[in-house]
Amino acid sequence: MARAKKSEDVPKAMQEKFARIVALTDKFAQQHLNAEYAEFIRFATAALCRKRPSPLLSGTEKTWACGITHAIGMVNFLFDASQDPHIRATDLYESFGVSASTGQAKSKLVRDTLKMHQMDPDWCLPSQLDDNPMAWMISVNGYIIDARSAPREFQEIAHAKGLIPYVPGDDRSKTAAPAIATIPKKKAAAPAPTSPKALLVLEAFILDGPITEAFAKKNPTISRTIEIKASNTLEDLHKILFKAFGREEEHLYEFQVGGRGPHDSNARRYGLKQAFSDPDDELAGDVSTTTLGELGLTEDESFGYWFDFGDDWWHQIDVLSITEDAPSGKYPKIAKRVGANPPQYADFD
Known part of the structure; x- marks a missing residue:
């Protein structure tokens, strides 16, 4: 299946709602994330605006901003302390002024509506595609294989059909991700052990x-x-x-x-x-x-x-x-x- 194309196009009736939500997410991304995250959160918001009827018609902007950001973060391992950028889910909820239960519920609704899942090639940040095996799975003679191990002619055909993001080894400068501007972060502390009773x-x-x-x-x-x-x-x-x-x-x-x-x-x-x-x-x-x-x-x-x-x-x-x-x-x-x-x-x- 070809990867879905991303767009910030929204119906006229949803443009104001879109603008209010992305104003919140853009600000959050500038403070805690990077340009890639900001863009993909806008893409997801636009995709929700284009749904008929749009789920964004009910609920506050801050809860949707929180849920959409959390959903994109789930796909891209934002909550993994070894990654950069990284933020704890609890800090994300607090930044938007949303309870954990509300943020989790909205995130699940976003993921269900847009059929998102972790390592989803359609919602994987461009800078992470190299390390995402789901972006490279193609069918050859009825079996699923990793396109990175296939002959180049197969890779070129798969890329032409939109099945893989690019041909491995080719120059990606023309489709490079937007410049990333992150706030310097302290190195994450070693994770604390969990209580044996948990x-x-x-x-x-x-x-x-x-x-x-x-x-x-x-x-x-x-x-x-x-x-x-x-x-x-x-x-x-x-x-x-x-x-x-x-x-x-x-x-x-x-x-x-x-x-x-x-x-x-x-x-x-x-x-x-x-x-x-x-x-x-x-x-x-x-x-x-x-x-x-x-x-x-x-x-x-x-x-x-x-x-x-x-x-x-x-x-x-x-x-x-x-x-x-x-x-x-x-x-x-x-x-x-x-x-x-x-x-x-x-x-x-």
Whole structure:
């Protein structure tokens, strides 16, 4: 599917509403973000203005400004402390004078209306496309592959059809992102550990793997919502994900925290230490002893999960919420399933 073109065009009847909202978002972006964010927030606001009827017709400008900004931030890992620019979700709500519950609700409405999701190629900032695997997925002979590994002739055809943002290796100066003007920020402090009594609600998405095009069309989103205590280990999380996605055979796996998408060298990697004999292949911790609480995760943060180092199933895990004290019950557990379980092994015959 070709990437959607962005525009700030809005119907005449919505121009005043658009202007009032973007006045707030532009000011926020100038203070806390950059020119790229400001532009994409305006694009999203315009897209909502063009809806019939527009959801912006009800509600205050500040709540919509907050919700739209939060939605674009969710796509682009704005709330990940390792990224720049970065802001905490709670600080974003406070800056717009909106409660957390209202800001989260408006953000969800924006994402649902515009069919946004994290790492969404249509709403990914231009400067982040290199590291976004979702921007490079194309179908070849009925199978989904990463266009960056395809022959150049395939890449040129895919680009001509609008399936990928550019041909890897080409000069991008003509379509470069707008100049970025950010306010200098202090280096983020190390994340504080989460109380072992806390309950984390996580949503795990399949980003990439040996999924056929036919299966992907029937299941455009494959996700599982997991409830797990901070005292549970990453190995416990792997086991519940293994069950949630209907896996049949165990393989090596690792979790990647503090990065942006698969293969990010800045991420902290956690795996089975005995499986890594190369001294240069350092892990931040062993999954069997590292707890979720030790990761210092925060709400709206995301981290990666790589299963099977041959077929390469890549997952993104979003932290939906963290509750101080987990209700009584057995954890971890599967709270919700979206989409069918894909076969663990693709049939290439």
